[in-house]
Amino acid sequence: MSSSETIRNIYLSLHAAYGNRDWWPAVDGFEVIVGAILTQNTNWKNVEKAIKNLKTADVMTPIKLHELPREQLAELIRPAGYYNIKAARLKNLLDWMVENYSAGMESISALPDWQLREELLAVKGVGPETADSIMLYAFNRPIFVVDAYTARVFGRHMLIDEYADYHQIQELVQSSIEPDLKIYNEFHALIVEVGKNHCKPRPKCQGCPLEHLPHQVEEV
Numbered sequence: 671m672s673s674s675e676t677i678r679n680i681y682l683s684l685h686a687a688y689g690n691r692d693w694w695p696a697v698d699g700f701e702v703i704v705g706a707i708l709t710q711n712t713n714w715k716n717v718e719k720a721i722k723n724l725k726t727a728d729v730m731t732p733i734k735l736h737e738l739p740r741e742q743l744a745e746l747i748r749p750a751g752y753y754n755i756k757a758a759r760l761k762n763l764l765d766w767m768v769e770n771y772s773a774g775m776e777s778i779s780a781l782p783d784w785q786l787r788e789e790l791l792a793v794k795g796v797g798p799e800t801a802d803s804i805m806l807y808a809f810n811r812p813i814f815v816v817d818a819y820t821a822r823v824f825g826r827h828m829l830i831d832e833y834a835d836y837h838q839i840q841e842l843v844q845s846s847i848e849p850d851l852k853i854y855n856e857f858h859a860l861i862v863e864v865g866k867n868h869c870k871p872r873p874k875c876q877g878c879p880l881e882h883l884p885h886q887v888e889e890v
């Protein structure tokens with residue numbers, strides 16, 4: 671089986687097992703942007719608490735968050751962990767939105783893919799995974815998001831070696847599955863699901879939806 675066939679097989683097997691994940695769990699694109707920063711190095715439950723705090727404080731708009739002093743923002747997002755760093759990163763993103771686009775999601779939506787990605791990556795604290803999560807889930811661009819689970823699953827299924835970087839893994843998927851918003855949206859979420867349930871540091875291959883595909887796990 672070629673790498674491309676294996677990638678497509680992984681997608682189909684995960685989708686058959688878990689169904690549509692319907693990500694991202696947010697009410698609108700701006701909430702996705704905030705969540706993409708808050709979810710760095712923490713689980714989603716903590717992000718939900720932080721977002722709830724922002725909503726309760728009635729500051730969940732680009733302008734209100736931009737005007738909020740950084741210390742107050744940090745306090746409100748404390749449940750998400752690394753709250754001082756994340757407050758600074760959110761502020762950087764908000765500066766970009768407000769100073770360049772008057773906080774208008776529509777104006778940002780009009781940017782071509784390459785420019786949107788380039789501008790997001792130029793914001794301090796926004797790396798490829800965060801930028802692509804925002805591209806895919808906030809602005810509906812068919813871009814595959816790579817995360818640590820993707821690298822682990824693909825590594826164990828011998829699709830990549832240990833030196834593969836973000837772009838190589840992304841290219842592997844994007845050259846195996848034609849750009850498709852719905853499939854890329856689901857595929858990332860499905861990989862997170864199998865990573866949380868089975869492909870942990872100590873893998874639980876028995877009963878895993880990908881157990882039937884060739885894989886090799888390291889001794890832990």
Ligand code: SF4
Nearest residue numbers: 826868869875878880
């Ligand atoms: S747990 Fe095992 S079968 Fe499942 S994705 Fe990881 S390596 Fe593959």
